[in-house]
Amino acid sequence: MNYAEICIIKRDGKKEDFSISKIKNAVTKAFDATGITNEDKLVADITMRVISNFTTPTISVEQIQDLVEKEIMKVQPEVAKKYIIYREWRNTEREKKSQIKQIMDGIVAIDKNDVNLSNANMSSHTPAGQMMTFASEVTKNYTYRYLLPKKFAVAHQLGDIHIHDLDYYPTKTTTCIQYDMDDLFERGFRTKNGSIRTPQSIQSYATLATIIFQTNQNEQHGGQSIPAFDFFMAKGVLKSFRKHLTSLLGFYTSIEGASADEKSIKAIVNEQVSSVKTSEQEKESLRMALTAIGINIEKEVVNKIIEKAYASTRKDTHQAMEGFIHNLNTMHSRGGNQVVFSSINYGTDTSAEGRLVIEELLTTTMEGLGGRGEVPVFPIQIFKIKNGVSYSEEDYQKAMEDFDAAMDGKVKFSTPNFDLFLKACRTTAKALFPNFMFLDTPYNTNELWRADDPKRYKYELATMGCRTRVFENVAGEKSSLGRGNLSFTTINMPRLAIEAHRKAEKLVGTSDKEAFETKEKELFLNSVRSMAELVAEQLYARYEYQRTALARQFPFMMGNDVWKGGGNLDPNQEVGDVLRSGTLGIGFIGGHNAMMALYGEGHGHSEKAWNTLYETIEEMNKVVEEYKAKYNLNYSILATPAEGLSGRFTKMDRKKYGKIAGVTDNDYYVNSFHVDVKEQISIVDKIKCEAPFHAITRGGHITYVELDGEAQKNVKAITKIVKVMHDEGIGYGSINHPVDTCNSCGYKGVVYDKCPVCGSENIMRMRRITGYLTGDLSTWNSSKRAEEKDRVKHH
Structure with missing residues (x-):
């Protein structure tokens, strides 16, 4: 030719x-x-x-x-x-070029597709939401082409890994932050248009907390958390109490015709009153100090004035918590009607002020939003379980003896905040929050924690509600305050298992089952290690890029020392080593699906599959330790909170390998180490199965159980479940149950097809998507809707 x-x-x-x-x-x-x-x-x-x-x-x-x-x-x-x-990567690149117009057309037409529904917290059909989605898709493309080293771009585009928040990659932002709110309140802080001074009332404390959330949200791409909400708000409660007490004493003085001015009264109150729960000795000291400046006041009158001041302070605190929750569910922090991804941790402040904050916060959460009491989506609330502080076995047994009396406050407990724990259980039974974090699991403890330390919260783990955990620190003190996650990337674990299974078939055949399974496990573990090493290098490359950001790119976060160390930087300095305290997360998805690919059975009931999955994550942790030593950075394993990703990997793998039973035959991969959502397993067995994985996923984890029926009718069962989590070594847990509201008549309860009161089909179904709630299942992408539909109830 x-x-x-x-x-x-x-x-x-x-x-x-x-x-x-x-x-x-x-x-x-x-x-x-x-x-x-x-x-x-x-x-x-x-x-x-x-x-x-x-x-x-x-x-x-x-x-x-x-x-x-x-x-x-x-x-x-x-x-x-x-x-x-x-060749495959080039094909993917060509497909993307043809797809980009289709994606843009879908945004313009506000199609109900997975691009527009990639974030359940964003209204992508609004003009600002459309602009956010346009920008996101275009910026991802820019990142692939010009910023990512090629080997990482190829691995992402082929579906071996998923680099999260690629649209924010060029901005060099970090993912999330845990606030040292006490430091911000005491020093005051600056926003773009001026300075904010130290707040002087609980209302101001709560309002400024929402402002801090809203302002900083524009400087990060993920969530934000207050690690010790009760401790940080407590000072505001005391200030309000003193203000009311001063005002009431001044009013009484004026009626009695005394000449003392309010400034003098204020000084005495501030000196003599140290708590909203004043002792008899404090009351008498206050009375005598007033007498010394010419204000003669009877003991009974002092008592009544203090009672009135306390009642006014409780009312203020309730309104402050009400405003806090309402603001965080209505204040838009970004385009697309996005509210702040906010979380608050609490439960261990035993002061009267801190306890009052939590009492009113829980009450407000129960009351809900608006006239119909809608369940608030934000903030994600986390109640901290601490032995001897908010929990004890003795008090638990006492509560179980007469649970109704315990819930009504008729039982005296030895643990100072055990009553708040019971109220937290009652609240989650109605409002799905708070979740529960367990501070006494060995990996959540800090040797510096002391019960008599007024700032002991510094040594208590706090978490982002979605599950991201920041605690251990190669660059400084072991604490959650003033730190956050830098970035995380997820491994497609089922794909590695499919490949290992197929290679083992070629190498040793399937006639000798034991030899075959030994080989596929060996191949699988080796491939997981290699992929974890690839991700570790990718995270380091992104970290090196993030380091080059200038402090002035994050005026609030760095300028106000929100991210600890940032306050020492000149605006034109690179953030550099300030970010060393952040974490780098090697994530994974589809542990169950990977075990199905290897053995045809999941780890929920198979000891062999469970052992292999555990060994796999241990192998990933070996990589973490190696890279911690190599770069002296906070690497960790993250049980990825997959939202859009759960469907992305599955679609790609089904196209590549076809439908494989239990692996690619659904529209989603099961999250991290979770038991299959369709698995018939008891509550206790699910908790026991997943608990050991928490200790080896220090970048973040969560275990949930799924209940049927109206949980608020059985708070005792919620309390028992939390105890099982506590006893089995869960790090962070939540309890899911249906929360349905008829949009036509306001009926609340479990609604199957139609409202039992008015017959309407216009039902809002509140469910948990990753760690946070969403107000309507219609805002979820197709894969997460499919997953939610398949969730079985645990008994």
Whole structure:
């Protein structure tokens, strides 16, 4: 055949003359990518063998690439593998070019697709939401092309890994932050348009907390958390109490005709009153101090004034908590009607002021939003369980003896905040929050914690509501305050299991089951290790890029020392080592699906699968320890809170491998180490199965159980479940149950098809998506809706 007459059919249908050099260049690049050089003769031989297979005067580009792949495979399989990966990546790139217009068209038409529903906290159909989605898709494309090192871009685009928040990659933002709110309140802080001084009442404390949340949300791409909400708000309660007491004493003085001014009274009150629960000794000291400046007041009158001041302070605190929750569910922090991804941790402040904050917060949460008492989506609330502070076995048994009396406050407990724990259980039974964090699990303890330390919260773990955990620290003190996650990337674990299974079939066959399973497990663990190493390097590359950000890019976060160390920077300095206290998360998804790919059974009931999954995450932790030592950074394993990702990987793998029972036959992969959502398993067994994984996923984790019926009618059962979590070593847990509201008449309860009162089908179904709630299932993407539909109830 005369090669000069051969015609090449390109992918767009156009024709061009044949060129030997293009085949030779493609083969050479494949060799170079493998590190094999100086093989000109072999490259030339392969090129000629490819051409010798031409049988017609016209041939397509795809046919030529198939021939190239076949001929390289005969002599250099490793080079062929590189060629195949490159070819697949180029196909993906071409598909993206054609897809980008379809994506944009879908945004314009506000289609109900997974691009527009990628974030359940955003209204993508609003103009600002559309702009956010446009920007997100375009910026991701820019990141792939110009910012990501090629090997990481390829791994992401092919679906081996998922680099989270790629649209924010160019901005160099960090993911989340845990506030040292006490420091901000005491020093005051600056926003763009002015300075804020130290607040002087509980209303101001609560309002400024929402302002801090809202302002900083624009400088990060993830969530924000207050680690010790009760401790931080307590000062505001005391200030309000003193203010009311001063005002009432001043009013009484004016009626009695005394000449003392309010300034003098205020000084005495501030000196003599140290708590909203004043002791008899404090009351008498206050009375005597007033007498010394000419205000003669009877003991009974002092008592009544203090009672009135306390009642006014409780009312103020209630209104402050009400405003706090309402603001966090209505104040938009970004385009698309997004409210702040906010979380608050509490439960261990035993002061009268801190306890009052939590009492009123729980009451407000129970009351809900608006006239119909809608369940608030934010903030995600986390109640901290601490032995001897908010929990004890003795008090638990006492409560179980007469639970109704315990809930009514008729039982005296030895643990100071056990009554608040019971109220937290009652609140979560109605409002799905608070979740529960367990401070006495060995990996959540801090040796510096002391019960008599007024700032002991510094040494208590706090978490983001979605599950992200920041505690251990190679760059400083072990604490959650003033730190956050830098970025995280997730491994497609089911794909590695599918590949290991298929390779083992080729290498040893399936006739000897034991030998086969040993081989596939070995291959799987090796591939997980390699992928974890790839992710660790990718996270380091992103960290090095984030370090180059200037402090002035984050005026609130760095300028106000929100991220500890940032306050020492000049605005034009790079943030650099300030970020070393942050965490880098190696995430994973689909542990259950991976075990199904290997063994045909999940880890919920299979000891073999459970052991393999546990060993797999231990192997990932070995990589974490190696990279901690290599770069002296806070690497950790994260049980990824997958929202859009749960469907992305599955669709890609189904296209690549077809439908595999229990692996790719659903629209989603099961989150992290969770038991399959369809698995029939008891509450206790699910908790026991998942608890050990919490200790080896220090970047964050959560275990939930799914209840049927109206949980608020059985608070005792909620309390028992929390105890099981406590006893089994859960780090962070939550309890899901249906919360349905009829939008037509306001009926609340479990609604199956139609409202039992008015017959309406317009029902709002409140469910938990990753760690936070969403007001309506219709805002979820298709994969998470499919997952929610499959969730079985645990008994």
